[in-house]
Amino acid sequence: MNEQRIREYLQDIARQEIADNMTLWENMKAELTPPRRARTTRSMSLVLASLFMMLAAAAAFAVARFQVFDPGIEGAMAADLVTELGISQTIADVTLMLDWAYADANRIAIGYSLTPPERLQGAPMDQSVMLTDDAGSFTMDGIGGGGGSGDLSEAQYIASYGVTFFDDAPEVLHMRLEMTLGFLPEVETPMAEGGGVVTGSGGGFGYGGGSSSAEEATPAPGIRLPMGSVSGEQVGPFVFEFDLPFIPALELTPTQTVEANGVTMTLERMSVTPSMTVVDLCFDLPTPDDWMPDVTLTAGETEAFLAGWGMQDLPVPGETRRCGTATFYAPYLLEPTTFTITAAALETSMDFTADRAQRFEEVLRAQGIAVDVTDAGGEGFNYSIVGAPDGVDVGRAVEEAFDVFKEKFAGPWTFTVAIP
Amino acid sequence: MEDLQSIKQLKSGDIGGLEALVQKYQVQAVRTAYLITHDRALAEDVVQAAYLRVYRSIERFDVRRPFAPYFLRIVVNEAVQAARRAGRQMPLADDAPDWDMLLNADAPDPQDEVEASELRETVRRALLALSPEQRAAIVMRYYLDLSEMEMSDLLAVPTGTIKWRLHAARKQLRGLLQRWTGEG
Known part of the structure; x- marks a missing residue:
């Protein structure tokens, strides 16, 4: 496919339809009102106190029914911050029960149960989800982690959605959830045992040397597609409307600077909610390469789960310092504690080469893991795990094998922050 | 300013x-x-x-x-x-022009406005046949000219998700090409 040709056509269509001299300003002026001020003066503790009162009636919530693979949601559950819903809808013999929901300034999570008819039990499943509230308080960024459990006749799932709230979010969100399910035909898997198929690609697309879908081999509800598109036999949309308390973030600016191995790193900002902590880090680049920190967070005694890392600015040629944002599923139980953020090293990806792909294969084979590696036509490589011994953590093994595509610059840079 | x-x-x-x-x-x-x-x-x-x-x-x-x-x-x-x-979202049509020619042939003669207009319409129809998410991925990659890493940063989703969306969109476009040109 000629990508340059696509660029040209898109430019052409855009220019043809939208004139260079178009203007929105006159229409917009009429709609403008003075900006509302951010609610910086409101005490988070007062808000949370009211939330506790609202949630007291939900004490009988059956948290224990769910196996949770997310320390942040575990924390929110432990602090009784999730809202029990217990509302269900049945469409085409498929019953979807919305068990609970949770919203804070960094994400929204839902727990739901699914009871499909016998003919669909065990089928792989797509899902399309749209979350909105009637005040337009947030935009959805994407789907995060999740997990599931249960037998073939009734399965329980947790889904987490990255959201961006605007500063006028109300204390209670009047939510609407639309979910469409797509049940796919069962497919033969090339891996007979060991928990599922692990496929992925890598080599040549920046940090990390590629990606792995290893987590999807856990009991998660199959493939998750981008919102709005599902495959297979579609059932839905299931529509639920419910109220959900909104928990604001605790915003901190520690501005701590640590030097290690001649490189300075600064912890600029933290946004802490009961289920997630967002951390802004800035650091010197040891070389002009594409360096990123290998960063972890310990919340009290709990090791948080790194949900993502993103740069704050687009890369600029000649830059010597870079800032990025790390997102952690970290529990904050609304009690004073200490968070420790450690960047053990800086890492940069190395270009895909046949030698490194072979080394990747060898590292996995050394653990008894059989893998098919194929060239992706100049865009790195694709791989498929086709066999693994019982008890081997395939996802972790793949993650470690990707080290052959990384170069490391040793730290560590450690920051200790008192959370009030 | x-x-x-x-x-x-x-x-x-x-x-x-x-x-x-x-x-x-x-x-x-x-x-x-x-x-x-x-x-x-x-x-x-x-x-x-x-x-x-x-x-x-x-x-x-x-x-x-x-x-x-x-x-x-x-x-x-x-x-x-x-x-x-x-x-x-436009349903797929059977009488669409040749995608292979669109994407791989030499650029049309700039003097030939009729042909250029037809090509634009074909691309527009192809985009409409994609889901909004796939369209967004194509637009960000090829109109805004963002890298996959930049798209990942912009949408705050993992690079792997971006790669998946682009892959799905390209695959869909190839599928259109096959359907409209009768190539299997």
Whole structure:
């Protein structure tokens, strides 16, 4: 496919339809009102106190029914911050029960149960989800982690959605959830045992040397597609409307600077909610390469789960310092504690080469893991795990094998922050 | 006027700062929204709504961060949601022109406006056959010219998700090519 040709056509269509001299300003002026001020003066503790009162009636919530693979949601559950819903809808013999929901300034999570008819039990499943509230308080960024459990006749799932709230979010969100399910035909898997198929690609697309879908081999509800598109036999949309308390973030600016191995790193900002902590880090680049920190967070005694890392600015040629944002599923139980953020090293990806792909294969084979590696036509490589011994953590093994595509610059840079 | 100055002006309550941001980014933003929604009026509504959201939440905007990626993120997300609500997706047609020629042949003679117009229409139809999310991925990659890492940063989703979306969109385009040209 000629990508340059696509660029040209898109430019052409855009220019043809939208004139260079178009203007929105006159229409917009009429709609403008003075900006509302951010609610910086409101005490988070007062808000949370009211939330506790609202949630007291939900004490009988059956948290224990769910196996949770997310320390942040575990924390929110432990602090009784999730809202029990217990509302269900049945469409085409498929019953979807919305068990609970949770919203804070960094994400929204839902727990739901699914009871499909016998003919669909065990089928792989797509899902399309749209979350909105009637005040337009947030935009959805994407789907995060999740997990599931249960037998073939009734399965329980947790889904987490990255959201961006605007500063006028109300204390209670009047939510609407639309979910469409797509049940796919069962497919033969090339891996007979060991928990599922692990496929992925890598080599040549920046940090990390590629990606792995290893987590999807856990009991998660199959493939998750981008919102709005599902495959297979579609059932839905299931529509639920419910109220959900909104928990604001605790915003901190520690501005701590640590030097290690001649490189300075600064912890600029933290946004802490009961289920997630967002951390802004800035650091010197040891070389002009594409360096990123290998960063972890310990919340009290709990090791948080790194949900993502993103740069704050687009890369600029000649830059010597870079800032990025790390997102952690970290529990904050609304009690004073200490968070420790450690960047053990800086890492940069190395270009895909046949030698490194072979080394990747060898590292996995050394653990008894059989893998098919194929060239992706100049865009790195694709791989498929086709066999693994019982008890081997395939996802972790793949993650470690990707080290052959990384170069490391040793730290560590450690920051200790008192959370009030 | 630099974005930082405009934002500081807006933070102080002066809507002249917003006007400067509108004048600077409106054309790129509306074109981006149009390529996702394929509806000029809807695209303008999306961008106006995005600017109004910026206006309402400007006090929370971190002035150390670049404005353009922040704003385009809102525009793309809003355009996808608007396209989804509008349900504008063209059914596949059997009489479409040859995608192979579109994407691989020599560029058309610029003098031949009729041919150029036909090609534009074909690409427009191909885009409409994609889901809004796939359209957004194509638009960000090939119209805004963002790398996969930049797209990942802009949408705050893992690079692997971006790669997946682009892969799915390209696959869909190839499928259209096969269907419309009869190639298997």
